[in-house]
Amino acid sequence: MASSRRLVGGLCLVVVGMFGFGFALVPLYQVFCDLTGLNGKTSNIVNAQAQSSQGVDLERIVTVEFVTYISKGMQWQLTPKVEQLKVHPGQMYEMEFIATNLSAKDQVGQAVPSVSPGQGANYLNKTECFCFNQQPLAAGETATLPLRFFVDTELPKNISTLTLSYTLYELPQPQQKG
Amino acid sequence: MSTGSASNPLASGVDDHHNHKPNGFFARWVFTTNHKDIGSLYLLFSFAMFLTGGAMAMVIRAELFQPGLQLVEPNFFNQMTTVHGLIMVFGAVMPAFVGLANWMIPVMIGAPDMALPRMNNWSFWILPFAFSLMLMTLFMEGGGPNFGWTFYAPLSTKYSPDSTALFVFAVHLMGISSIMGAINVIVTIVNLRAPGMTMMKLPLFVWTWLITAFLLIAVMPVLAGAVTMVLTDKYFGTSFFDAAGGGDPVMFQHIFWFFGHPEVYIMILPSFGIISAIVPTFSRKPLFGYASMVYATASIAGLSFLVWAHHMFTTGMPVAAELFFMYCTMLISIPTGVKVFNWVATMWRGSLTFEVPMLFAIAFIVLFTIGGFSGLMLAITPVDFQYHDTYFVVAHFHYVLVSGAIFSIMAASYYWLPKWTGYMYDDYLAKWHFWCSLISVNVLFFPMHFLGLAGMPRRIPDYALQFANVNAVVSLGGFAFGLSQLIFLVVVIKCMRGKGERAAAKPWEGAEGLEWEMPSPAPYHTHTTPPEIK
Numbered sequence: 001m002a003s004s005r006r007l008v009g010g011l012c013l014v015v016v017g018m019f020g021f022g023f024a025l026v027p028l029y030q031v032f033c034d035l036t037g038l039n040g041k042t043s044n045i046v047n048a049q050a051q052s053s054q055g056v057d058l059e060r061i062v063t064v065e066f067v068t069y070i071s072k073g074m075q076w077q078l079t080p081k082v083e084q085l086k087v088h089p090g091q092m093y094e095m096e097f098i099a100t101n102l103s104a105k106d107q108v109g110q111a112v113p114s115v116s117p118g119q120g121a122n123y124l125n126k127t128e129c130f131c132f133n134q135q136p137l138a139a140g141e142t143a144t145l146p147l148r149f150f151v152d153t154e155l156p157k158n159i160s161t162l163t164l165s166y167t168l169y170e171l172p173q174p175q176q177k178g
Numbered sequence: 179m180s181t182g183s184a185s186n187p188l189a190s191g192v193d194d195h196h197n198h199k200p201n202g203f204f205a206r207w208v209f210t211t212n213h214k215d216i217g218s219l220y221l222l223f224s225f226a227m228f229l230t231g232g233a234m235a236m237v238i239r240a241e242l243f244q245p246g247l248q249l250v251e252p253n254f255f256n257q258m259t260t261v262h263g264l265i266m267v268f269g270a271v272m273p274a275f276v277g278l279a280n281w282m283i284p285v286m287i288g289a290p291d292m293a294l295p296r297m298n299n300w301s302f303w304i305l306p307f308a309f310s311l312m313l314m315t316l317f318m319e320g321g322g323p324n325f326g327w328t329f330y331a332p333l334s335t336k337y338s339p340d341s342t343a344l345f346v347f348a349v350h351l352m353g354i355s356s357i358m359g360a361i362n363v364i365v366t367i368v369n370l371r372a373p374g375m376t377m378m379k380l381p382l383f384v385w386t387w388l389i390t391a392f393l394l395i396a397v398m399p400v401l402a403g404a405v406t407m408v409l410t411d412k413y414f415g416t417s418f419f420d421a422a423g424g425g426d427p428v429m430f431q432h433i434f435w436f437f438g439h440p441e442v443y444i445m446i447l448p449s450f451g452i453i454s455a456i457v458p459t460f461s462r463k464p465l466f467g468y469a470s471m472v473y474a475t476a477s478i479a480g481l482s483f484l485v486w487a488h489h490m491f492t493t494g495m496p497v498a499a500e501l502f503f504m505y506c507t508m509l510i511s512i513p514t515g516v517k518v519f520n521w522v523a524t525m526w527r528g529s530l531t532f533e534v535p536m537l538f539a540i541a542f543i544v545l546f547t548i549g550g551f552s553g554l555m556l557a558i559t560p561v562d563f564q565y566h567d568t569y570f571v572v573a574h575f576h577y578v579l580v581s582g583a584i585f586s587i588m589a590a591s592y593y594w595l596p597k598w599t600g601y602m603y604d605d606y607l608a609k610w611h612f613w614c615s616l617i618s619v620n621v622l623f624f625p626m627h628f629l630g631l632a633g634m635p636r637r638i639p640d641y642a643l644q645f646a647n648v649n650a651v652v653s654l655g656g657f658a659f660g661l662s663q664l665i666f667l668v669v670v671i672k673c674m675r676g677k678g679e680r681a682a683a684k685p686w687e688g689a690e691g692l693e694w695e696m697p698s699p700a701p702y703h704t705h706t707t708p709p710e711i712k
Contacts, residue, residue: 004293004369011361015399022403022433026418029429036496071422112421118494169422172415 056090057153063087064124064151066095067165074170075103076137078111087151095147097130097166101137108136111145111166120159123152134171199702208303211295212702213280216302218598220277221591223305225670227269228584230313232660234262239656242649247640255639256324257316263327267445268352269309271579274587275448276301276359279387281598283363285693285700286381288372288709293365301358308351315341326637328438331419331430335411346409353398360394363387372692374711378469381691385472386451389479393440393447396483401437404430428493435486443482445579447475449546449586450517453539455691456593457521460536461528462688467520474513474520481510491562500559507557511550518547533686534608538589541616542582549577552627567637570630576623588615588666596681599673600699607669614662621655 064087066080077100087093101107111131115121126132130145137143151162200206210216237258241249250258280298284291292298315322323345325333334342367380367388380388407430410416417423419430450471458465465471487495487503495503521543530536552574556565565571588611595603625648630636634645641649672678684694696704 004365007365007368008294008361011364011395015357015361015395017399018396019399019403022400022436023407025400025433025436026407026429029426029432033426110422112424118496167421169420171422 054090054153056088058088060089061086062089062151062155062159063161064093064149065161065163066097067163068097069165069167071167071169074107074109074168076101076107076109076168076170078166078168089151089153089155092127092148092150095149097145097147098142099130099135099137099145099168100142101139104139106136106138108134108171109168110134110171111168114165114167116163116165117159120155120162123155123159124162124164125150125152131166209299211291211299213284213292213295213298214598214700214702216292216298217277217279217281219302220273220280223302224270224272224274224277225667227265227273227309229663229667231262231265231270232663234258234265235656236660238262239653241639242641243653244650245641245643245646250639252639253321253324256326256637257322259637260323260326260329261312261316264312264323264349265309266579267327267441268349268356269305271445271583271587272356273305275387275390275445276356278383278448278452278587278590278594279359279363282594282693283366283384283387284370285696285704286384286691287367287370287375288692288705288711289366289370290703290705292362293370294362297358298362301355301362304351304355304358308348308355311344311351312348315339315344328434329405329408330434331408331411331427334408335419338412342412343409346405349405350402353402356394357398360391360398363391364395367391372705372708372711378472379711381451382454382465382468382471382475383448383451386447386454386475389475390444390447393444393479393482397437397440397444400433401441404433404437407433428490431490431493432487435489436483438489439486440479440482442575442578443478445583446546447479449542449583450475452586452590452593453521453542454517456535456539456589457524457543459593459686459689460531460533460539461525462530463524463528464690465520466523466526467516470516471520474516477513478510481506481513485510488557488562491559492566504557504559508554511554514550518543518550529688533592534603534605534612535589535593535686537609537612537616538585538592541612542585542589545577545581545585545619549574549582552577565630567635568630569626569634569636572636573623573626573630576626580623581619585615585619591666591670593686594693595670595673596685597693597698597700599676600681601673601676602679602681602685603669603673604678607665607672611662611665611669614665615659618655618658618662622652622659623655625652625655 063084065084066082068078068080070076070078077098079098081096081098085093085095099109101109113126113129113131115124126147126149128146128148130147135143135145149164155162200209207215207219210219237250238255241247241255280292283289312322318339318341320339320341322339322341323329323334325338329338329345367384371380407416407418411418411420411425417425419425419427421427454465454471484506485503487499488507491500491503532540552570556562556571556574592603592608595601629645629648629652632645634641681698683697685698686694692705692709693700695709
């Protein structure tokens with residue numbers, strides 16, 4: 001019976017381990033996406049020095065398009081000041097988005113960025129972005145949201161257009177800034 | 179050591195009266211730790227669930243009989259497809275296999291009982307509660323689960339009914355039950371084999387179940403994790419799958435299919451074991467390529483962990499990943515092909531007879547192979563973009579699960595019913611059951627391939643007019659298949675009530691194995707002293 005007990009114990013450990021593995025897939029997935037740049041995730045904050053160390057590639061022009069989506073049921077408006085910019089890789093650009101809360105109650109919004117094509121996601125560097133913060137807006141209020149970015153000079157040659165899309169979500173409870 | 183805990187009086191109060199069944203219905207069935215009783219309970223429960231899930235399939239086919247919405251609301255239709263899938267997977271196919279394992283594994287390896295008899299009782303009796311929990315949600319305000327059996331986020335997190343918590347708990351319970359059953363199977367096979375029963379002498383049913391049990395303990399906890407994340411996302415404000423909070427709905431699909439793909443092998447490997455028992459019996463030849471069968475089963479199980487993303491070709495994976503998953507998936511057809519050719523080689527120049535178990539086994543080989551081929555078609559990434567989420571997929575997995583897994587369970591039932599009940603089944607009715615099932619299952623599922631190729635999406639209550647005629651044929655096939663299963667119910671009841679010929683200890687001339695060396699019906703306690711293994 002002792003060997004049964006040891007075997008049962010071992011098998012139970014496998015079960016517990018696999019339950020943990022299911023949850024370990026969550027950070028593993030994030031790491032995998034960050035490393036490969038798949039999924040268009042661009043959540044990394046890049047500091048401005050990274051840009052100054054690169055020269056500006058005046059030879060090349062890349063189109064950056066701005067698209068916004070509002071999640072279902074949310075009565076906000078989010079509009080980019082311009083729909084697209086022609087940029088030189090390595091140079092810093094500033095953009096503004098206008099957000100308006102059209103609903104009758106105070107809400108907190110969170111914008112989630114995504115870049116397509118996904119292979120270009122790692123080359124669109126944002127040094128300042130409203131998507132890094134939660135954005136509270138009182139009913140009817142309007143705010144101007146800043147974005148500072150540059151396109152990495154290493155951007156693969158076959159990519160000539162990057163589309164930066166923001167999806168705006170409502171956060172469940174208004175939270176104090178933190 | 180090999181007598182195990184069943185003959186230990188402390189393990190079970192009923193063993194004081196040796197070879198006698200406990201008195202009273204309640205004590206016999208609710209407190210039972212006897213592997214044969216628990217096996218019977220599992221089999222009866224799975225048959226009840228098969229009929230329940232089948233009734234839901236009838237609702238689905240009735241609604242799809244003609245275009246337009248006529249019988250049920252779309253939301254109820256979605257609940258039917260969801261709960262039909264969940265019940266058939268977790269309530270019919272899996273418990274049926276666990277029931278067969280309980281009945282046959284100790285008998286086949288010369289053990290007196292399962293290694294952990296009281297846990298065995300528990301793992302069965304959890305199931306009725308799990309399924310009551312799930313089925314009761316259908317009667318609640320807002321309805322039951324309506325997001326498909328795969329419960330993709332955000333359907334199951336943002337847009338699901340309030341009853342989703344009960345669905346989650348039901349899946350937790352089913353998982354606990356399966357894991358306990360699997361641990362029991364592994365410990366029994368590893369520790370309770372009769373002296374001389376070496377691993378490479380084990381019947382293939384035992385081998386395939388051992389490998390299945392390892393798959394179960396590896397992936398059921400991952401499923402439990404996935405439903406737990408759905409639970410906390412929906413009710414406790416986490417955002418595993420919510421992009422607003424930094425999560426990712428596509429990650430749900432990765433986690434789900436990491437469980438889901440090994441799960442489909444959990445539902446087919448024991449079938450391979452059953453067919454490997456039946457084909458040699460009625461061919462009167464030993465199984466061709468026993469060792470290659472064992473290695474093929476093990477390699478299918480190993481590969482099953484490397485192919486999950488072939489369910490997700492259209493989610494926008496990079497080409498390299500799509501190619502990797504495509505080639506791994508195609509690789510699985512090699513060990514599967516080894517199995518199919520081994521069965522055919524077993525039949526080659528055998529003295530074949532076509533009793534009902536053999537008829538089901540041959541139908542399994544042919545129809546499962548058709549399902550395997552449509553699986554290969556789905557594995558080809560570029561064409562999967564056309565087939566994805568169409569009726570072609572529905573046709574594929576019903577060929578492998580209905581005419582595959584379910585047919586093998588039918589074959590096993592006819593093969594071992596004489597051993598279980600002591601009576602032969604009614605051959606006339608059984609033949610009717612077979613031929614009706616065989617014809618109707620093809621009328622039901624074969625045209626679905628064409629519907630899918632023509633672009634009919636799955637999980638819809640209404641469809642474009644050009645699909646009307648074929649859907650009517652499919653529905654008729656569905657009703658015929660549903661009714662045919664009632665014949666099986668009659669056959670089983672007749673055997674259980676002792677109507678029919680008495681069965682000999684070895685009713686099949688070519689059968690081999692320890693189960694045929696004991697009288698029919700098998701006595702309540704068997705192998706109390708270890709049998710001699712030749």
